[in-house]
Amino acid sequence: MATTPDDLELERLAAGIGERLRAARDRVVTAESCTGGWIAKAMTGVAGSSDWFDCGMVAYSYEAKQALLGVRPQTLESQGAVSRETVIEMVSGALVHSGASVAVAVTGIAGPGGGSTDKPVGTVWIGWKRRGGYTHAELFHFDGDRDAVRRQTVARALEGLEALL
Secondary structure: OOOOHHHHHHHHHHHHHHHHHHHHOOOEEEEEOOOOOHHHHHHHOOOOHHHOEEEEEEOOOHHHHHHHHOOOHHHHHHHOOOOHHHHHHHHHHHHHOOOOOEEEEEEEOOOOOOOOOOOOOOEEEEEEEEOOOOOEEEEEEOOOOHHHHHHHHHHHHHHHHHHHO
16 A cells, blocks of 8 residues: 555656556566666556566666576676666567566666675666567666655656656
8 A cells, every 4th residue: 555655756767667558568677786676566556467467576786686586697797787778678578578568677876885886785776578579778876765766666657667658
């Protein structure tokens, strides 16, 4: 049950995405790292989501990104988990390993630790893709504490899905 205006906005976004997916007979898959399944939670919170939500994969470790999503070890070693290359491989791998036709992937640094000069806390990559299409990947720099960074990531991921549909 939504308790804040932000929660209501996430519910509204997810419900709208669900309506579009259902109408197009599409299904969605999520590949999440820093959000820990929050995108999938927002989507499956919508009644009837089983009509359009295929599955969600939470891949936090390098090993999970490789095993669940097919991210190449070379990509992780040379670019790191929080990179354009990694999110592109995550979103593509989510489509390969699911029955979905649309995917969203997120990888980032929610904090409070883990940031660096090159990739400070709040650095997030989000990728969106339709099966057979090109990946759109975008870099974000969100402000706030861990919860705020994660919430902003979920909202932006859903907004990007809405635009894709």
